[in-house]
Structure formats: structure tokens, C-alpha cells
Amino acid sequence: MTHPIHRNPITAVESPALGVTIDGLTKNFGKFQALKNVSFSVEPGEIFVLMGPSGSGKSVLLKHIVGLETATAGRVLINGQDATAEHTLERIRIALVFQAGALFNSLSVYDNLALYPREHRFGDEATISDKVMRALQILSLENSARKFPSELSGGMRKRVAIARALVMEPQLMLYDEPTSELDPVMGATISEIIATLKDEYHVTTIVVSHDRELALGIADRVGILMGGELVFLGPPASLRQPADPRIADFFHPRIDLKNPRFKNLET
Amino acid sequence: MKQLTHFLEGFGSAVQLLFQSARFAGTLPRQRARFIDQCYLIGYTTLPIVAILCFFMGSVLALQSGYSMENFGAKQFIGSLVGLSFARELGPVIVAILVAGRVGSAITAELASMKVYQEIDALVTMNIPPARILVLPRLAAVLVMMPVLAIIGNLIGWFGGAVVCKYVESIAIEPEAYFSALRRYMKFKDVGIGLMKAEIFGFVVVLICCSIGLNTRGGPREIGASVTKAVVVSLISILVLDYFVTKVLM
Ligand SMILES: Nc1ncnc2c1ncn2[C@@H]1O[C@H](COP(=O)(O)OP(=O)(O)OP(=O)(O)O)[C@@H](O)[C@H]1O
Numbered sequence: 001m002t003h004p005i006h007r008n009p010i011t012a013v014e015s016p017a018l019g020v021t022i023d024g025l026t027k028n029f030g031k032f033q034a035l036k037n038v039s040f041s042v043e044p045g046e047i048f049v050l051m052g053p054s055g056s057g058k059s060v061l062l063k064h065i066v067g068l069e070t071a072t073a074g075r076v077l078i079n080g081q082d083a084t085a086e087h088t089l090e091r092i093r094i095a096l097v098f099q100a101g102a103l104f105n106s107l108s109v110y111d112n113l114a115l116y117p118r119e120h121r122f123g124d125e126a127t128i129s130d131k132v133m134r135a136l137q138i139l140s141l142e143n144s145a146r147k148f149p150s151e152l153s154g155g156m157r158k159r160v161a162i163a164r165a166l167v168m169e170p171q172l173m174l175y176d177e178p179t180s181e182l183d184p185v186m187g188a189t190i191s192e193i194i195a196t197l198k199d200e201y202h203v204t205t206i207v208v209s210h211d212r213e214l215a216l217g218i219a220d221r222v223g224i225l226m227g228g229e230l231v232f233l234g235p236p237a238s239l240r241q242p243a244d245p246r247i248a249d250f251f252h253p254r255i256d257l258k259n260p261r262f263k264n265l266e267t
Numbered sequence: 268m269k270q271l272t273h274f275l276e277g278f279g280s281a282v283q284l285l286f287q288s289a290r291f292a293g294t295l296p297r298q299r300a301r302f303i304d305q306c307y308l309i310g311y312t313t314l315p316i317v318a319i320l321c322f323f324m325g326s327v328l329a330l331q332s333g334y335s336m337e338n339f340g341a342k343q344f345i346g347s348l349v350g351l352s353f354a355r356e357l358g359p360v361i362v363a364i365l366v367a368g369r370v371g372s373a374i375t376a377e378l379a380s381m382k383v384y385q386e387i388d389a390l391v392t393m394n395i396p397p398a399r400i401l402v403l404p405r406l407a408a409v410l411v412m413m414p415v416l417a418i419i420g421n422l423i424g425w426f427g428g429a430v431v432c433k434y435v436e437s438i439a440i441e442p443e444a445y446f447s448a449l450r451r452y453m454k455f456k457d458v459g460i461g462l463m464k465a466e467i468f469g470f471v472v473v474l475i476c477c478s479i480g481l482n483t484r485g486g487p488r489e490i491g492a493s494v495t496k497a498v499v500v501s502l503i504s505i506l507v508l509d510y511f512v513t514k515v516l517m
Pocket residue numbers: 029034052053054055056057058059060061099
């Protein structure tokens with residue numbers, strides 16, 4: 001599977017799937033180093049799951065891929081082109097599911113989904129409506145189409161954000177914790193969607209997640225960030241018995257009431 | 268020094284925003300719905316407050332000039348004084364100040380909250396430039412609505428002056444006399460200059476408010492800070508611009 005072909009689900013136009021290369025990425029916020037010389041690449045048509053403790057720099061890394069942050073050092077290449085270049089987003093369709101949803105609060109759920117196809121003129125209203133309703137159905141949101149984001153629960157917002165990304169029919173799909181606020185069944189559904197998009201359309205996918213099921217279930221490769229450093233990169237199978245004690249502790253934190261962690265932190 | 272760099276930065280990003288929006292001018296026909304929405308917000312919602320304020324400004328102006336002109340026995344010129352001051356100066360400035368307070372603050376609040384809650388980021392990743400769908404319709408709408416508001420402001424201001432002249436005993440000038448004085452010394456150009464000023468002020472106010480809103484950084488607290496800043500900068504800009512525009516158009 002060296003160069004899979006990405007097929008646009010609507011236009012059926014075929015193009016090589018996108019690869020992403022993170023090359024020595026370093027990001028400082030003032031004195032604080034959020035990313036420390038992180039390098040890895042995501043192969044075309046692959047599902048890459050990025051894991052790591054809270055605050056380890058996962059969201060910051062995703063923002064660099066879509067050009068919302070500029071690197072202190074290093075760079076991000078999408079198909080060999082600099083992600084921060086002005087025209088990258090014009091040529092490449094990237095969807096980012098934001099951790100907090102980033103729904104348009106002044107638009108209804110339906111209009112949130114329809115904005116992208118309308119602005120980029122995917123077709124007439126009927127075509128767009130079909131697509132939007134299908135995406136809403138996939139995420140069991142068809143009864144919420146007329147609601148506004150402020151009227152939704154946390155998990156529903158997340159699902160709307162995912163549906164909005166699906167409607168974009170992107171070549172590169174980035175999810176920031178897609179399953180974090182969902183019930184287990186919906187979480188499994190999302191994993192299935194991610195895997196299906198890859199199998200059928202060869203959408204290159206990067207998923208930031210704490211969800212071990214998702215990582216072991218659908219990832220082609222897994223990266224683990226800790227304190228801004230990439231401490232693991234490899235196939236999910238090798239995470240079942242991790243050698244690195246930090247990673248083992250991350251996956252199987254023991255609850256130890258005799259010697260609780262927070263007391264160790266205080267000293 | 269720091270203030271100066273802040274000012275220059277702000278000025279720079281406003282100018283940049285202007286050019287970005289202008290580049291998308293061709294998409295305006297497609298954005299009819301947004302444009303009409305904005306016309307409604309800018310025009311219709313500002314109208315009542317414009318009416319009230321202009322009426323009382325006209326009245327006060329007539330009352331005050333009646334009091335001072337009596338000393339020269341020049342009461343019959345009140346009409347032309349109120350008329351000219353309103354058309355050339357007060358009308359456009361009052362309307363622009365109200366637009367800054369009523370519309371500009373709302374624009375900044377909306378865009379700043381979109382920025383803080385990452386809606387702007389989402390637009391950027393969707394390759395939908397905020398300048399195109401958020402700024403352009405507002406700029407176009409203010410260009411259309413400012414002259415309308417200014418004309419209505421003028422008419423109501425003149426009317427306010429007429430009411431005072433008729434019913435205040437110490438002045439007691441009939442509306443016919445008042446309006447004929449108003450007409451006699453007023454040229455078409457005077458009204459034109461006023462409308463041009465209104466156009467410039469309104470456009471600059473909306474541009475400033477959009478730019479400050481979109482450049483908000485940080486958390487929800489910054490939304491309030493941005494709104495305050497936008498209104499203050501708008502008011503200063505109106506009065507500073509007023510001087511220079513008046514000088515140029517004299
Ligand atoms: N704009 C910013 N300014 C300053 N510091 C920031 C900024 N954005 C992120 N950080 C810092 O960078 C670090 C990494 O943040 P990031 O949001 O990437 O964490 P994360 O791995 O996504 O965590 P979580 O799993 O909780 O979402 C954090 O310590 C955060 O405080």
C-alpha cells in the first residue's frame with residue numbers, strides 16, 4: 001500500500017492520498033516549551049493515533065498541521081508542501097474536529113453543516129441537503145437539525161462537530177479527542193466511521209485520543225507525546241505490553257490509596 | 268513607545284482587513300442574505316435612537332442659538348444655523364457615534380466571541396476567509412445605510428429646531444420663516460458633504476470594530492476588553508477624521 005489513491009466521495013475525482021511529515025517541530029509559548037523537536041510522518045491513507053497525557057501538546061501539534069499556530073522551529077509538510085503556506089488550505093481539503101467543537105453558535109446545526117458546501121458551492125440546495133442529512137443520520141442527530149449549539153449537550157456538540165467535518169469530505173481528517181464526551185456505543189460508531197473513511201476513500205487520518213480501545217482497534221500506528229516529546233512511535237500491538245514504565249503507567253494507572261499521586265506532587 | 272507600536276499594529280491590521288475584504292467584493296451578490304441582515308441590524312435598529320437624539324440635538328441647538336442670537340437681533344437666522352450645522356457637522360457625527368455605540372460594539376462582541384471560541388479558527392481551516400463572510404457584508408451594509416441614517420437624522424434635527432422655535436416664547440418663530448431661512452443659505456453641496464462624512468465615519472467605525480474583534484486573543488474576559496477598545500478607538504477616530512475631512516472638503 002505505497003501510494004493509495006484518495007477518492008473524493010462526491011466528485012469521484014481520484015488523487016494520491018496525502019502524507020503528512022512533522023519535521024523537528026518545536027513550539028515555545030514564552031518560556032514554556034509545548035513541543036520539543038517532534039518528528040514523525042503519517043503515511044498516505046493511514047490512521048495515526050496520537051496519545052498522551054493532558055497538556056502534553058497534542059492539540060498544539062494538530063493546530064500546526066492546519067496552520068493555526070506557527071512553529072518556533074521545524075515545520076509541517078503536507079504532501080511535501082509547507083502547511084503554513086497561504087495556499088495550502090486552498091488546494092488541500094483538511095477538516096479539523098476541534099476538541100471543544102468550535103461550532104458556529106449563531107447558526108443552527110443544519111446550517112453549521114451546510115456552511116462549507118454552500119460556501120464552496122458543492123451543488124444546489126437539494127444536493128447539499130442530502131449530504132447534510134446523511135451526515136446527521138450517521139451521528140444520530142437527525143432530530144436536532146433545527147436546534148442551535150447552545151441547546152445541545154456536550155456529546156451532541158461533539159457529534160455535530162464530527163458531522164460537520166464529514167460533510168467537508170476532506171483528504172486529511174484531524175480529530176481532537178473525538179470520543180471523549182461520547183457514550184461507549186457512540187464512541188464505537190466514531191471508530192467505525194474513521195476506519196470506513198480510510199478503507200473506502202483512503203482519507204489520511206490523525207486522531208488525538210485517550211481512548212485505548214480506539215487506538216488498539218483502528219490505528220495503523222500510534223505516537224505518544226509526553227511533556228512535548230514523542231516518547232513512542234510504532235504499531236498499536238506493541239502497546240499491549242509496553243516496555244517503557246511511563247507508558248505502562250499511562251495506560252494502566254494503578255489506583256494506590258496508600259501512596260496517592262497527588263500527595264507526591266505536593267512535596 | 269509601546270502605545271505607538273500598538274497603534275501602528277492596529278492600524279496595519281485594519282488596513283490589511285480592508286484589502287482582504289475588498290478582494291472578495293465579487294462575492295457580494297451571492298451573499299445577499301447576509302448583506303440584508305446587516306443592513307437591517309445597522310439601519311433599522313439604530314433608527315429609533317438616531318431619531319431621539321437628533322430631535323433633541325436640533326432642539327437644543329435652536330434654543331441655544333435663539334438665546335445668543337437675540338442679542339444681535341438675528342433670530343430669523345436660527346433656521347439656517349440649525350440647518351447648516353446639522354447637515355454639515357452634527358448629523359454625520361451624531362449618527363456615526365450612535366453607530367459606533369450601538370452597532371460597532373455589537374460587531375466587536377460577536378467577532379471577538381467567535382475568535383475566543385475558535386469559530387474563526389474553524390472558518391480558517393474550512394478555507395472560508397472571515398473577511399469574506401463576516402467583514403465584507405458589514406462594510407457593504409454600512410455604506411448603504413449611513414447616508415440613509417444621516418438624511419433621516421438631518422430631517423429630524425431640523426424638525427426639532429422648528430418645534431422649539433415655534434413653541435418657546437422667547438424665540439417664537441413660525442416654521443415657515445424657520446424653514447425658509449434654512450433653505451436660503453443651504454446649498455446642495457452642504458448636504459452632500461455631510462453625507463460623505465457620514466459615509467467615511469461609518470465605514471471606518473465598522474472596519475475598526477471588525478478588526479479589533481477579529482484580533483482578540485485570550486479568554487472570554489478579552490471580549491469585554493475588545494468591545495471597550497473598539498468603541499473608544501471608534502469615537503476618537505470619528506472626531507479626528509472629522510477635523511481632517513472638514514478641512515479637505517471646506
Ligand atoms: N496559546 C497558548 N498559549 C500558551 N500556552 C499554551 C497555548 N496553547 C497551549 N498551551 C500550553 O501548551 C501545552 C499543551 O497544550 P495542548 O492543548 O496541546 O494539550 P493537550 O495535549 O491537547 O491536552 P488535553 O489532552 O488536555 O487536551 C499546555 O501546557 C498548554 O498550557
